[in-house]
Amino acid sequence: xxxxxxxxxxxxxxxxxxxxxxxxxxxxxxxxxxxxxxxxxxxxxxxxxxxxxxxxxxxxxxxxxxxxxxxxxxxxxxxxxxxxxxxxxxxxxxxxxxxxxxxxxxxxxxxxxxxxxxxxxxxxxxxxxxxxxxxxxxxxxxxxxxxxxxxxxxxxxxxxxxxxxxxxxxxxxxxxxxxxxxxxxxxxxxxxxxxxxxxxxxxxxxxxxxxxxxxxxxxxxxxxxxxxxxx
Numbered sequence: 124x125x126x127x128x129x130x131x132x133x134x135x136x137x138x139x140x141x142x143x144x145x146x147x148x149x150x151x152x153x154x155x156x157x158x159x160x161x162x163x164x165x166x167x168x169x170x171x172x173x174x175x176x177x178x179x180x181x182x183x184x185x186x187x188x189x190x191x192x193x194x195x196x197x198x199x200x201x202x203x204x205x206x207x208x209x210x211x212x213x214x215x216x217x218x219x220x221x222x223x224x225x226x227x228x229x230x231x232x233x234x235x236x237x238x239x240x241x242x243x244x245x246x247x248x249x250x251x252x253x254x255x256x257x258x259x260x261x262x263x264x265x266x267x268x269x270x271x272x273x274x275x276x277x278x279x280x281x282x283x284x285x286x287x288x289x290x291x292x293x294x295x296x297x298x299x300x301x302x303x304x305x306x307x308x309x310x311x312x313x314x315x316x317x318x319x320x321x322x323x324x325x326x327x328x329x330x331x332x333x334x335x336x337x338x339x340x341x342x343x344x345x346x347x348x349x350x351x352x353x354x
Contacts, residue, residue: 128215128254139209140243147244149253155311156258157230160186163324164229165333166221166251168214169341170201177201179217180340182333182347183225189324189332190350194340197221208242208267211250218251229257231312231320233333235341237261238307238317240284240292242268252310259309260317262334266294266305274303279322293318298329 132138163186169178176198183193197220203213218234237246238261245253248261269286271294278299284292284307292307292314308317324331330338336347 128219128250129212132212134203136206136209139206139212143209143241143243143245143250146250146253147239150239150244150249150309151311152239152308152313153311154258154313154316156316160230162186162227162229162231163189163333164222164225164232165235165331165335165337166218166232167235167334167337167341168217169343171198175201177214177217178341178343179214179221180337181218181221181225182336182340183227183229184333184336185350186230188350189326191336191347192349192351193225193227194336194347194349195221195224196340197224210236211245211247214247215250215254218247219254222255231258231260232309233260233262233321233324233331233337234309235262235264235330235334235338237263237267237305238292238309240266240268240286240305240307244291246307246309248307248309256310258311260312260320261292261305261307261309262321262331263305263307264302271303276300278325281318290314295321297321297325297331298327301329304329 234248252259294303
């Protein structure tokens with residue numbers, strides 16, 4: 124891990140926003156992935172006990188077959204209420220605890236949430252990437268920042284997401300008759316690379332496999348069968 128996730132954060136929303144702005148300057152928007160990407164991971168967060176417990180799920184997948192080979196759940200006391208734009212300060216500790224349970228370090232992670240498609244360019248996927256040093260992509264179900272023209276109706280149709288003159292991600296129609304996903308780089312991935320990897324991971328569902336499976340675990344919709352593998 125590159126650094127503590129929150130530095131000297133005093134718990135206030137104002138300082139959290141200032142910290143986001145500082146960390147956003149560390150985001151790398153270039154593809155810096157291994158020549159051969161072997162392991163992908165998907166992360167998502169749910170809550171238990173009326174929100175008192177943060178439940179983070181991680182699924183490790185073979186990058187070629189997209190078969191899940193490992194799953195884990197981390198549960199931590201929820202440290203702050205939901206504040207728009209500050210999701211990572213609520214969820215990142217549990218995500219890092221889930222990451223620590225993996226037996227293999229993923230080459231690329233998908234996080235359910237925003238990458239740089241965020242008012243201060245540091246959504247949860249970007250914060251996760253800068254903190255861990257891992258290449259990361261944010262795949263969100265709703266827009267938080269920027270504007271886009273509606274993409275076409277066919278799966279794979281996309282339109283650029285722009286904010287203040289910058290191209291920060293994509294609105295991607297991942298499945299017919301479904302609202303588009305918001306795909307943006309988190310760290311060590313370029314804008315086009317985030318889209319390309321998300322398209323590679325679609326298997327007929329709205330969500331790409333890494334976050335689809337993590338969402339299933341985080342929301343307690345059932346176990347996932349993992350394929351036996353030799354690491």
